[in-house]
Amino acid sequence: MNKDFEKFLAKTRKPTMERSKKEEIRKSIQRYQSMEEEDKKDRYTNLKRVIAGFSGLAAVFLFAFLIIFDDENFPITTGSSLTPEGLQIEATIKPNRNEEMSHKDYMLEVIIKKDGNGGNMIYPVLEGLSNMSWAEREEGFFSPGSIGTNTLDEESIRDTLIESEVMGVDRIKDISQLMGFYIPEEAGEYRVRMYFEDTGFFNSGNQYLVYVHKEEKRFGHEERWTKLVEVNTEIPSTTAILEDAELHDGNVTLQLTFAEKIEDGSQPNGFYLEKDSVTSALSIIEEVPVYLINYSDWSEINYIKANWEEVIERTKEEGMIFLEIYEKDQKEVLFMKEIYLP
Structure with a gap:
């Protein structure tokens, strides 16, 4: 082969070889980029697994903390809580x-x-x-x-x-x-x-x-x-039957027959009255409160505060009123209240 022909072959081979090297470099770069992308994906997946693992452990520790260090076992206040x-x-x-x-x-x-x-x-x-x-x-x-x-x-x-x-x-x-x-x-x-x-x-x-x-x-x-x-x-009281009453100059004179409550389960109120044989007079001031049963409403026993004129009127209408007389040390009448006997 003469020298001129060899020079010709060298000129034609050189570009071909250069193109092959470039293609090989390009493919190498693509493979590297692909490997790097795959590595990134693996690292991201592993990171997610690590985070999930730590989250699970944190949840377990928190749950255990809430159970172990709850208010019953470790209350804020010292000593046991009141129930x-x-x-x-x-x-x-x-x-x-x-x-x-x-x-x-x-x-x-x-x-x-x-x-x-x-x-x-x-x-x-x-x-x-x-x-x-x-x-x-x-x-x-x-x-x-x-x-x-x-x-x-x-x-x-x-x-x-x-x-x-x-x-x-x-x-x-x-x-x-x-x-x-x-x-x-x-x-x-x-x-x-x-x-x-x-x-x-x-x-x-x-x-x-x-x-x-x-x-x-x-x-x-x-x-x-x-x-x-x-x-x-805990207020001392006596039971009495009001037979008559008279109001005069700010004082009230009551004609009362005192009675003792005897417990008896067969009675509607759980007791019956055993009356004294004599009637006694009791004098009080007009300001002593007296409460009468409000018979207009039978859904429950309600009381109304009355004046002594109303008490005297009801006594005359009904012939008698049953009263509970509340006293302070058996010296001072605090108030009176009508009691209901069926």
């Missing part, structure tokens, strides 16, 4: 015998026993008693130091009274000026004595306390529940 079953309350209305609080007519004695901790407010719902206060220092009794109320408590109290059906809805709606007092949060036994003014109290039977329990829980949650307690009345 409705662990709360005992006794409440009694009595005539006021504290000379330092002589401007008040009645006192409410409350004994509270708590076997657990928790904040609270205790609301008396007492018909005919108002202007609650307390003695600053009274031996043997806890002094609340302040009284108060709030809208949320009042809603809870009304709901409790409605659900328990202890009094009519209309009467519950009329309840106003609810004021409560507190006792310490710690478990224990507490005695409290609160004082009230008479604004028409006549032992109607609709006397209650509502204990509102409030306890702060974790994550801003507040546990609330209520407990309704019936209030007893």
Whole structure:
């Protein structure tokens, strides 16, 4: 082969070889880019798996934390939390015998026993008693130091009274000026004595306390529940039959036949009256309150405050009236209330 022909072959081969190298480089770049893309996908998939794994572990740890460190095992307040079953309350209305609080007519004695901790407010719902206060220092009794109320408590109290059906809805709606007092949060036994003014109290039977329990829980949650307690009345009374009455110069003279209540389960009221053989005269001032049964509504026994002219008129119409006479230490008549005997 001559030199000229070799030069010719070299010229024709050179571009072909250059094109082959370029194509090979291009393919190598494409393979590298494809491998890099695949690697990115694998790394992203692995990252998602790692995140999912950590999320699962976090959920498990959170669930375990909420179970182990719940309010029951690790409460915010020290000691065990109070439950409705662990709360005992006794409440009694009595005539006021504290000379330092002589401007008040009645006192409410409350004994509270708590076997657990928790904040609270205790609301008396007492018909005919108002202007609650307390003695600053009274031996043997806890002094609340302040009284108060709030809208949320009042809603809870009304709901409790409605659900328990202890009094009519209309009467519950009329309840106003609810004021409560507190006792310490710690478990224990507490005695409290609160004082009230008479604004028409006549032992109607609709006397209650509502204990509102409030306890702060974790994550801003507040546990609330209520407990309704019936209030007893410890006021000496005698039963009598009013035969006649006379009003003169602001005084009322009553002709009464006193009677003793004898328990008898066969009677509609659970008792019958054993009358004295003689009639006695009792003189009282006209301002002594007297309450008569409202016979216009038989859905439940309701009372109306009457004046003594109305009492005298009814006595003449019916021939007699059965009365319960409530006294303070058998010296002062506090009020009188008609009783119903079928």
